[in-house]
Amino acid sequence: MDEKTSFTKEDYTDPQCPFCTDQYQKEPPVRSIPSARVIEKLDAFLGRNDYEGAERLLLYWLKEAELGHDLRGEFQIRNELMGLYRKLGRREAAMENADRALSLAEQIGIGNSVSAGTAYLNAATVRKAFGMASDAIPYFEKACAICEANLKPSDPLLAGLYNNMGLALTDLGRFTEARELYRKAISIMSSVAGGEPEVAVTYLNLANLEEVEHGLENAAEAIDACLFSAREFLDKKDLKHDGNYAFVCEKCAPTFGYYGHFAYAAELTERAKTIYDGN
Helix, strand or coil, rough: CCCCCCCHHHHHHHCCCCCHHHHHHCCCCCCCCCCHHHHHHHHHHHCCHHHHHHHHHHHHHHHHHCCCCCCCHHHHHHHHHHHHHHCCCCHHHHHHHHHHHHHHHHCCCCCCHHHHHHHHHHHHHHHHHHCCCHHHHHHHHHHHHHHHHCCCCCHHHHHHHHHHHHHHHHHHCCCHHHHHHHHHHHHHHCCCCCCHHHHHHHHHHHHHHHHCCCCCCCCCHHHHHHHHHHHHHHHCCCCCCCCHHHHHHHHHHHHHCCCCCCCHHHHHHHHHHHHHCCC
């Protein structure tokens, strides 16, 4: 076939309109998922403590994001999945989604954004949760570098970062560093409207730190002071009893029980149950 009779794709592909150039594109078109609606529905599932429903929702939209070549949507869904699987104790799935989320952050060019910082924080927390505190520290440090460069010092995200990094440092015996991060977290959340539950969690983290560093008997007074402060913040009047509060109550109850405050631990468990049942 000579030059005059040869054909190219452009000869037999008709654009849908004179300005349509889809057939020339190297990358497939992106069909974005409705991220805001997905997160809204996810919050509803988590507010009811329905982790199975949350997983079904996220896996459905993960598939949609992949089919639609929506890398940003996939990044967001995997961020949520790693946190969910961490709560469910599913190590392999949590690690897989953490690694994929960080890879996507670099791929779509947001590696130094707050969104990427949050992904590094989540990936670090996954590692800490599954007994890899030492491996988690570089991820926490990366999250700190990104978030501290992009956020105000009073941002609640920093408080969550400091809290979780403090837990890993405590595991590694780096008590002075952990205590300083806990103090920063308390300072931030004490000035945030509705931040009382998170302040309570941090005081309980401090109680655990005191025990690990000094021993239960020697740290008894410091532990009691931390428990008293945590209880004050959990019992604040006009505190919104929502899904987050229920989650915090559920999280705090075992610590109060461990230190002998059995009645209050049972009360927190009941508060959480009432909220979940009401939703």
